[in-house]
Amino acid sequence: MSLEIKKGECIGLLGRNGCGKSTLVKLLAGVYPTDTGYVNIQGSTMLMNLGVGMSHELTARENVYVSGSVLGLKIKEIDAIFDEIISFAELEGFVDTKIKFFSSGMVARLGFSIAVKAGADIMFLDEIFAVGDAKFQEKAVKVFESSWIQGRTVVLVSHSMDVIRKYCNRAAFMKKGELVFVGETEQAIDLYMKDNK
């Protein structure tokens, strides 16, 4: 397959379960090496699904610092956004609690907040709108509609056609490990809907 994603673009990735979306995303993010061919990445990457690179043995505070640092921020820069991250995740009372005692929704909220406040140049978002309760999802959508998405390159994996339609200017459709189509969002959605029948 051959695919080019331009800087500042938000591209959707569609396909049924097991078709290779998450594997492709991991390859693009530089987490998996390629067996053949090459991936050329320019900038820092962050892959986000449930629980972005956080250790369950660490507290929320430590995870914020570790993740922020891995994303390329300096300690001082993390200090400056620390309170914002915690309040956005609504975890004020649990800053020094190990996240293994968190509910899965709380972990996901923390991950999402780190991604939003400290995010990398290129974000790979794998089904992130499934995170948290209704109130938090509303917040997440607001972030997407704010200026956050501008200037970032986003690859969005989602089974929600509304989400893809709303935010992506292009979309790719995958089937059985093959990249079948890249281009118009509507066309990709049509292909995906047909495949589901």
Next chain:
Amino acid sequence: MFLQILNNWFVGSNKLERLWLLAKIEFKLRYYENKLGLFWALLKPIMDILIYFIVFQVVLKQDIPAFASWLFIGLILWNFFLESTGGTVQILNSKKFLYEYSNMNKLEIYVSTLLSNSIGFFFNLIMFLGFYYFIEPSSIGPHLYNLWIIPLFLNVFILSLGISLILSNIYIVAKDIAQVWQVFTAFLFFLSPIIYRLTTFKESLPSFEFANPIAGIIINARFVMMEGKLPNFELFIFDFAYAFFLLLVGLILLNKLGAKAAEKL
């Protein structure tokens, strides 16, 4: 390839900060989670020394002068080596959260863990110095040559880093390496003059100190810390050569096997 690694390593300004942050958290996780806390880090070498002292000095009557100090310096170096090699076999598994979601350089994970072990070593070394200078009756006191412990520690650090890289990357394809290394370290422990006389060691296994890098480092550490002598430079160079060679092998393995860690572990 190595230029690429080195380039990746030094470019980017928050690397050192990140290493220190990860090392501190690692140290905290290890010692502050338990009831004994940091006290255990201090107690552990004392307990070890006590055991070997009773067995080899009281029961077997080896009669090595200043035996407690002699054991002390040998054991803290050995324990650092053991923690940094055997203790890190599964590092790519336990620290998966660091590289599973980003393109972070894995070498940083190793260096930060070894830095955390170095903090422990540093505490132990201070304890040793206190014991040797103020309590040991046959101590020769502080000596300028004591400073040679710095390059010797650097040697054991590089050696451990190399072996840690080799073991943990082999672990990706062969999990049994953990057990194999356990047996092998028992072998190394008894084939290093940690608990018995250097002369006995040299008579029974001539030139073996050149085959076992950790033995050479311990022998030299005793020269510079307790005997007011310069290190044996032949051994010193040999041991650095070993360390760099193993580090090279480790880096090659990290590049070949380590790249697949996120997929295979």
